Amino acid sequence: MPGEIITLQAGQCGNQVGEQFWSQICSEHGILPDGTTSPETHNLYREDQTDIFFQRNDNNRYTPRAILIDMEPRVINNIRSNTGSLFNPKNIYVAPEGGGAGNKWAEGYHHAQRHEEEFLDMVNREIDACDSFEGFQLIHSVAGGTGSGIGSFFLQELSDRFPKKLVQTYSVFGASEVVVQPYNTVLTLKRLIENSDANVVFDNNALMSIASTNLQVSSPSYKDTNKLISTVMSAATNTLRFPGYSYNSLTSILSTLIPTPDLHFLIASYTPFTSDYVSNAHEIRRSTAYDVILEVLDKKLRMCSSSDTGMNLSVLDIIIGEIEQSDVQKALVKARTRINYVPWSSSAIHMALGKRSPFLNKSQKQVSGLMLANSTSILKLLRKTLSEYDQLKSRGAFLNNYSRGEYEFDHGDISMEFDEARETLKTTMNEYRDSEELSYLDEIDPDEDAGQITESAPRDVDMT
Numbered sequence: 184m185p186g187e188i189i190t191l192q193a194g195q196c197g198n199q200v201g202e203q204f205w206s207q208i209c210s211e212h213g214i215l216p217d218g219t220t221s222p223e224t225h226n227l228y229r230e231d232q233t234d235i236f237f238q239r240n241d242n243n244r245y246t247p248r249a250i251l252i253d254m255e256p257r258v259i260n261n262i263r264s265n266t267g268s269l270f271n272p273k274n275i276y277v278a279p280e281g282g283g284a285g286n287k288w289a290e291g292y293h294h295a296q297r298h299e300e301e302f303l304d305m306v307n308r309e310i311d312a313c314d315s316f317e318g319f320q321l322i323h324s325v326a327g328g329t330g331s332g333i334g335s336f337f338l339q340e341l342s343d344r345f346p347k348k349l350v351q352t353y354s355v356f357g358a359s360e361v362v363v364q365p366y367n368t369v370l371t372l373k374r375l376i377e378n379s380d381a382n383v384v385f386d387n388n389a390l391m392s393i394a395s396t397n398l399q400v401s402s403p404s405y406k407d408t409n410k411l412i413s414t415v416m417s418a419a420t421n422t423l424r425f426p427g428y429s430y431n432s433l434t435s436i437l438s439t440l441i442p443t444p445d446l447h448f449l450i451a452s453y454t455p456f457t458s459d460y461v462s463n464a465h466e467i468r469r470s471t472a473y474d475v476i477l478e479v480l481d482k483k484l485r486m487c488s489s490s491d492t493g494m495n496l497s498v499l500d501i502i503i504g505e506i507e508q509s510d511v512q513k514a515l516v517k518a519r520t521r522i523n524y525v526p527w528s529s530s531a532i533h534m535a536l537g538k539r540s541p542f543l544n545k546s547q548k549q550v551s552g553l554m555l556a557n558s559t560s561i562l563k564l565l566r567k568t569l570s571e572y573d574q575l576k577s578r579g580a581f582l583n584n585y586s587r588g589e590y591e592f593d594h595g596d597i598s599m600e601f602d603e604a605r606e607t608l609k610t611t612m613n614e615y616r617d618s619e620e621l622s623y624l625d626e627i628d629p630d631e632d633a634g635q636i637t638e639s640a641p642r643d644v645d646m647t
């Protein structure tokens with residue numbers, strides 16, 4: 184069996200996206216919103232793997248392998264009232280003070296330091312309940328205080344304590360709603376870069392634009408954006424939950440996408456959205472693998488603001504539904520000519536074939552597809568973040584929010600934290616830029632291979 188994955192969701196955004204993700208994968212596995220199952224499903228012959236994301240007890244009740252953390256009660260209370268007893272109550276933490284982190288990374292980070300033991304107890308208990316634990320996924324926003332600060336603390340602790348386990352994040356960048364967002368984002372980016380293996384990056388500007396342009400929602404809400412994110416998460420984990428011959432472990436997916444350990448930001452594009460989850464999705468004509476492989480290249484479908492001129496280090500398509508092999512081959516020939524690769528990459532579009540859940544609307548026959556790209560076009564978002572950070576920092580604005588006496592930091596004080604975080608981000612940006620040159624391979628330190636995600640080569644449809 185593929186290894187289990189433990190989900191950590193922190194802060195308002197992390198928990199709201201998480202709620203949508205669990206609702207979506209429950210319905211894909213025939214699990215009711217409260218974790219129970221209807222009697223018809225008990226004796227079904229099933230090919231899906233529920234154990235990766237759920238624990239199941241003798242009464243066929245499913246409990247997500249999830250830890251929910253927030254510093255204010257509102258979102259978690261909503262989740263409790265919407266999902267009844269779905270989540271393990273021992274895995275839900277709401278800060279006793281209840282006031283949130285006030286958009287301060289330092290407040291979230293410091294809170295996690297003080298509650299380290301409680302948090303690690305939850306993690307260790309979940310790991311004990313796994314047979315072959317593979318890794319963690321963190322869902323959070325990098326812009327507020329809780330998802331960024333507590334998220335950062337978790338990333339450091341997990342990579343220190345479980346260095347052999349994978350840590351993947353689904354990280355949401357803000358649309359400048361929070362004035363100190365650049366500080367929170369840069370401090371969190373340092374941990375994403377140094378303490379995790381892969382980050383699927385979303386930004387609210389891009390998500391809102393997809394919701395309004397592609398789905399024609401006149402004023403998109405978080406609920407709309409979260410459906411887009413959870414559709415990506417569901418597709419990204421489809422081949423683990425409905426396993427076939429290849430890409431049935433997180434390791435195999437990430438080893439394809441992350442050719443060098445320092446460059447692990449991933450951009451997601453998805454098409455077409457169907458009414459399974461996104462109620463505004465048009466009832467589209469039947470789509471084929473051919474349509475999907477070409478349409479998913481459309482820059483307007485990227486869920487993170489990114490430049491049009493970047494080069495790809497790697498590309499993985501996860502195509503879900505019934506496909507014709509000949510469609511795939513024809514589309515790949517065309518798609519390859521439309522993708523710009525770094526000169527040292529294999530220029531392959533790796534292809535994972537997923538399965539549509541048997542529990543979803545059977546009359547929907549569409550093929551859908553997710554493209555995950557490790558691309559230098561992420562530099563647009565990173566440059567914008569750095570420039571906003573530099574502007575705020577040069578004015579010394581709001582720094583007192585981060586320098587209260589009781590905060591403790593790895594490097595002694597917050598100003599060193601800021602300098603180190605900026606330096607880490609700048610180094611990664613330079614490395615992405617350098618990766619566009621053939622000479623990049625000569626510069627890679629062979630010792631760094633130790634941090635590379637490896638697995639025996641997965642079987643690809645397209646190997647050229």
Ligand SMILES: Nc1nc2c(ncn2[C@@H]2O[C@H](COP(=O)(O)OP(=O)(O)OP(=O)(O)O)[C@@H](O)[C@H]2O)c(=O)[nH]1
Pocket residue numbers: 193194195196197199200254255282283284285286287324325326327328329330331355356357358359360361387390405406408409
């Ligand atoms: N896509 C999306 N973005 C969200 C959601 N909730 C909040 N955000 C964005 O996340 C950023 C703020 O992060 P939050 O998650 O609200 O904050 P937090 O981590 O709970 O931290 P505090 O509020 O400081 O305790 C802002 O950019 C919001 O626009 C959500 O449900 N979906």
